[in-house]
Amino acid sequence: MSGEDAPAQQQNAVDQKQETKPTEEPKTEPPKTESPPAAAAEAAATPAATTEKVPEEETFTYRALVLTGYGGYDKVKLQVKKGKPTLKAGEVLVRVKACGLNFADLMARQGLYDRLPSPPVTPGMECSGVVEAVGEEVTDRKVGDKVMVLNRFGLWQEVAVVPANHTFLIPEGMSFEEAAALPVNYITAYMMLFDFGNLRPNQNVLVHAAAGGVGIAATQLCKTVKDVTVFGTASASKHETITQGGVTHAIDYRTKDYVEEVRKISPKGLDIILDPLGGSDTHKAYNLLKPMGKLITYGAANMLAGQKKNLLAVAKNWYHQFSIHTLSLIQGNKSVCGFHLGYLDGETELITEAMNTILDFYKEGKIKPRIDSTWHLEQVGDAMRKMQERNNIGKVILTTEPMPEEEKKEETKKEDKKEDKKKEDKKKDDKKKDDAKKEEKKDDKKKEEPKKEEKKEEEKKEEPKKEEKSHIISAPIG
Numbered sequence: 001m002s003g004e005d006a007p008a009q010q011q012n013a014v015d016q017k018q019e020t021k022p023t024e025e026p027k028t029e030p031p032k033t034e035s036p037p038a039a040a041a042e043a044a045a046t047p048a049a050t051t052e053k054v055p056e057e058e059t060f061t062y063r064a065l066v067l068t069g070y071g072g073y074d075k076v077k078l079q080v081k082k083g084k085p086t087l088k089a090g091e092v093l094v095r096v097k098a099c100g101l102n103f104a105d106l107m108a109r110q111g112l113y114d115r116l117p118s119p120p121v122t123p124g125m126e127c128s129g130v131v132e133a134v135g136e137e138v139t140d141r142k143v144g145d146k147v148m149v150l151n152r153f154g155l156w157q158e159v160a161v162v163p164a165n166h167t168f169l170i171p172e173g174m175s176f177e178e179a180a181a182l183p184v185n186y187i188t189a190y191m192m193l194f195d196f197g198n199l200r201p202n203q204n205v206l207v208h209a210a211a212g213g214v215g216i217a218a219t220q221l222c223k224t225v226k227d228v229t230v231f232g233t234a235s236a237s238k239h240e241t242i243t244q245g246g247v248t249h250a251i252d253y254r255t256k257d258y259v260e261e262v263r264k265i266s267p268k269g270l271d272i273i274l275d276p277l278g279g280s281d282t283h284k285a286y287n288l289l290k291p292m293g294k295l296i297t298y299g300a301a302n303m304l305a306g307q308k309k310n311l312l313a314v315a316k317n318w319y320h321q322f323s324i325h326t327l328s329l330i331q332g333n334k335s336v337c338g339f340h341l342g343y344l345d346g347e348t349e350l351i352t353e354a355m356n357t358i359l360d361f362y363k364e365g366k367i368k369p370r371i372d373s374t375w376h377l378e379q380v381g382d383a384m385r386k387m388q389e390r391n392n393i394g395k396v397i398l399t400t401e402p403m404p405e406e407e408k409k410e411e412t413k414k415e416d417k418k419e420d421k422k423k424e425d426k427k428k429d430d431k432k433k434d435d436a437k438k439e440e441k442k443d444d445k446k447k448e449e450p451k452k453e454e455k456k457e458e459e460k461k462e463e464p465k466k467e468e469k470s471h472i473i474s475a476p477i478g
Contacts, residue, residue: 060084063400064157065380067119070111072307073381076123085161087135092164094149098180098374099156099398100126102213103276103301104342106388110309112300115342116153124155125342128170128179138164146170148179150187150355152345156377158400165348168355171363181213181369181395186358187351188341189217192274192296195354196337203271204229206262206288208281209301210247211238211393218274219246220367231270233258241393245370259284269293276301282322291333297322298339307388370394376403 066079087093105123108116116123131145141147147167149155155162170179193199205222209215210232222228223246232247239250249265251258262270269290275282278300285295305312324336344351361367372394375383380398387396 058083062158063377064122065124065377065398067109067116067121067123069119070109070309073109073384075109075119076380076384078377078380081157085159087133087161089136090138090163090165091135091161092131092138092141092147092167093133094127094129094147094160094162094167095132096127096129096155096158096160096400097176098128098400099124100180100184100213101383101387101396101398102126102184103299103387104184106384107300109384112309112314113342122154122157124151124153124157126150126180126183127155127160128176129160131167132159134164140164141167146176146179148183150183150351152342156380156398165352168352168359171359174362177371177374177397177399178369180397181371182358182362183355184341185213185217185395186221186367186369187354188298188339189214189221189274190354190358191341191350192298192337192339193218193221193272196296196339197272197294199225199228199272201226201228204231204266206231206233206258206270206273206285207247208233208253208274208276209390210234210242210250212390213395214274214276214298215242216245216370216394217367221361222246224361224366229266231258231262231265235390238393259288262288266290272296274298278322279316279320283320286322286324286334286336289332289334292335294335294337296337296339307385372396374399376401376407378403378408 061080061082064079064081065076067076069075085093102125104113104115104125107113108123126149128146128148131141131143131147134141134143141164145167146169148170149160149162149167151160151162151166154160168183170176193205197205199205199222203225205218205228207215207218207222207230210219210230211234215232215234219230219232219242222230229248230246231249231251232242233251233253234242235254236252239252243250249261251261269288271290271293273285273288273293273295275285275295275297276299278297282295282297285297289295322336329336358367370393372392373383373386374397377398377400383396383398386392
């Protein structure tokens, strides 16, 4: 029964009671005069229709990031949603504390990720928080549990309703930021290395984007196996960090050919290659495999060029897409695997098994998520920019903690400066265009000058002829 229906039902009950009373003569009793306190007490005891309470479901509000359309960073906007989400059987309501930002979220913003429904929609595949309510049939979660969550989408908001079996208890000592950094990256890295890759001692592995979330997770997981050699590609400024994290050979992909660098150290090739790039890099990876080697492709980061969809980059990636005949696989004794965590959302047992092993590694001190930076929901554009421009080392996190007023003012100033800069740039562009037009006019004038001079010269040459002609005409006859 909702709060709105309560007064009406109470009134109906009173009416019904009055109708069922036997008819009897009214008693002639003198009217009673009640003291004001007694009247007030009775009024307080009687449910008053005039002071009807508004149900919590209607007054409840929470902030959420919403993808309003495909395009740049400004397409993800912070909005306020009204109404408390309802729970179905087997679901829990989580008060979100921190959210993880993933490369798939950047692709989703450009309309390149098919596991996210069409806008308007709230993105976000992982978060951490506290259970606030549990639905029917939920036996292994209770109010107050600290949990991390893995879901297809919908987690970049202050509260989220998810199936209870999509949540995992946060171990003692793990922060909410670390918990939000764990599910997507570590499950992806674990299942590729151990389920597909069958990683064993003395093998070698190539990890692209070794300073990213999956890259760091994969490197740490490789170090749980004895004597594994890790080749990691990253820009030179990140080499010290990834080397300290376990990368054996760091390669600057911007200045060197990583294929040549790997061949120098391991002429026979590699046992496992994790490929998030796609396109021509997948061809290179396949050729780098040694016999019995495994290529595991799990993304197409080469499609992402600029903050808006780049059709040329998408077309180029598709044109260079790797394909191979099964006979070539047989003759090369190689394996090619494809991994996409977003399509495993129904494989609860498989994911739970992987997560339990990962959490055991954490408790043993063998892995630890690295947090690059934490941003408020209001700063989601800057957070996405940092990740898309490859300026992060580790995980980029969004926090639902409200931004302090001072920081809001600073953000407003930054936005104003950005707007002013845009206006200034527009003025400069307009001035350049005007200057270019003026220069064109000057050039046209300069081109016209010789023509005028030539015309004058011709006119000068014509003058004597005219003079001679006029003399002949005016000469006396006879």
